[in-house]
Amino acid sequence: xxxxxxxxxxxxxxxxxxxxxxxxxxxxxxxxxxxxxxxxxxxxxxxxxxxxxxxxxxxxxxxxxxxxxxxxxxxxxxxxxxxxxxxxxxxxxxxxxxxxxxxxxxxxxxxxxxxxxxxxxxxxxxxxxxxxxxxxxxxxxxxxxxxxxxxxxxxxxxxxxxxxxxxxxxxxxxxxxxxxxxxxxxxxxxxxxxxxxxxxxxxxxxxxxxxxxxxxxxxxxxxxxxxxxxxxxxxxxxxxxxxxxxxxxxxxxxxxxxxxxxxxxxxxxxxxxx
Amino acid sequence: xxxxxxxxxxxxxxxxxxxxxxxxxxxxxxxxxxxxxxxxxxxxxxxxxxxxxxxxxxxxxxxxxxxxxxxxxxxxxxxxxxxxxxxxxxxxxxxxxxxxxxxxxxxxxxxxxxxxxxxxxxxxxx
Numbered sequence: 001x002x003x004x005x006x007x008x009x010x011x012x013x014x015x016x017x018x019x020x021x022x023x024x025x026x027x028x029x030x031x032x033x034x035x036x037x038x039x040x041x042x043x044x045x046x047x048x049x050x051x052x053x054x055x056x057x058x059x060x061x062x063x064x065x066x067x068x069x070x071x072x073x074x075x076x077x078x079x080x081x082x083x084x085x086x087x088x089x090x091x092x093x094x095x096x097x098x099x100x101x102x103x104x105x106x107x108x109x110x111x112x113x114x115x116x117x118x119x120x121x122x123x124x125x126x127x128x129x130x131x132x133x134x135x136x137x138x139x140x141x142x143x144x145x146x147x148x149x150x151x152x153x154x155x156x157x158x159x160x161x162x163x164x165x166x167x168x169x170x171x172x173x174x175x176x177x178x179x180x181x182x183x184x185x186x187x188x189x190x191x192x193x194x195x196x197x198x199x200x201x202x203x204x205x206x207x208x209x210x211x212x213x214x215x216x217x218x219x220x221x222x223x224x225x226x227x228x229x230x231x232x233x234x235x236x237x238x239x240x241x242x243x244x245x246x247x248x249x250x251x252x253x254x255x256x257x258x259x260x261x262x263x264x265x266x267x268x269x270x271x272x273x274x
Numbered sequence: 275x276x277x278x279x280x281x282x283x284x285x286x287x288x289x290x291x292x293x294x295x296x297x298x299x300x301x302x303x304x305x306x307x308x309x310x311x312x313x314x315x316x317x318x319x320x321x322x323x324x325x326x327x328x329x330x331x332x333x334x335x336x337x338x339x340x341x342x343x344x345x346x347x348x349x350x351x352x353x354x355x356x357x358x359x360x361x362x363x364x365x366x367x368x369x370x371x372x373x374x375x376x377x378x379x380x381x382x383x384x385x386x387x388x389x390x391x392x393x394x395x396x397x398x399x400x
């Protein structure tokens with residue numbers, strides 16, 4: 001099977017220089033197995049050296065290369081040219097974000113909302129968290145409650161597909177809300193009360209219309225729409241005093257009260273305070 | 275905190291509407307079926323039927339409840355639609371105040387109508 005000639009229709013825009021975005025067509029030879037990211041590298045190498053985008057891992061792990069490809073938010077590294085059909089591949093930056101340059105969206109507002117929802121284990125035993133001695137106890141059943149939400153790679157595709165994010169700048173959006181549920185649903189976490197203060201306000205899940213587009217486009221198969229409905233459930237049950245949360249899972253006890261041998265020490269910290 | 279409470283009331287009002295509208299549909303439109311269970315063969319839209327419901331405390335209470343639930347549910351939905359137009363803080367406040375005042379005024383008028391209806395029906399010979 002030989003290569004096929006396709007047109008990459010790429011949207012270019014440099015704020016401060018261009019008055020408005022424009023489309024550029026670049027003809028390239030698409031070999032079998034070529035991804036959209038590979039195609040962009042070809043375009044950059046031969047036709048448009050100033051073309052800008054974000055990418056890193058090339059294997060759908062880092063979440064850097066979220067783009068609007070043929071009218072749908074996708075990962076450029078995870079989308080083969082052949083699967084798109086036709087001989088035109090349109091590539092634009094993710095909608096619902098400001099444009100830094102060309103295909104680079106400004107994801108800062110998404111990560112600010114994410115940070116505001118404490119996306120980490122919130123616990124009382126900070127000393128144990130800082131210098132772990134044992135693992136926290138968690139059953140496979142408890143793991144299942146949040147596991148799929150932990151597959152999120154923060155690529156922003158869900159935010160680009162969300163009709164509420166498109167119209168309401170206050171709304172936190174599916175990624176931050178999905179991650180709030182990922183930690184609220186974790187039996188090792190005790191941060192529900194802290195996240196509730198943010199989630200109960202205007203940026204919380206209340207404006208979600210359950211369009212479900214976020215779940216449709218997620219390249220990792222995460223279901224943020226479900227996470228948002230679970231958040232609503234937990235928050236409303238909490239308001240009605242029907243929500244019972246077990247205390248955060250304790251550290252696992254050593255068998256028979258004796259310290260277990262052979263557990264490697266936690267790695268040295270790589271980040272210092274301040 | 276406010277949005278969570280408003281949304282919870284919205285869902286609660288929806289449940290009230292579901293029950294009371296179901297009751298309304300059953301009484302007004304399933305009279306033939308209900309007749310099989312011995313509820314009588316009176317047409318629900320006959321003058322006598324309407325007046326007897328107006329004079330029944332149960333129906334007065336459910337009318338007021340349904341009115342309140344429908345006004346709140348619809349008002350909250352309308353607010354959501356308007357907020358999707360991304361108004362500024364001042365306009366947002368005006369929407370909240372306008373919908374609250376308008377909703378309360380309609381509720382007061384409807385409640386007065388439900389409470390005054392039995393007397394009016396009696397005066398009209400009901």
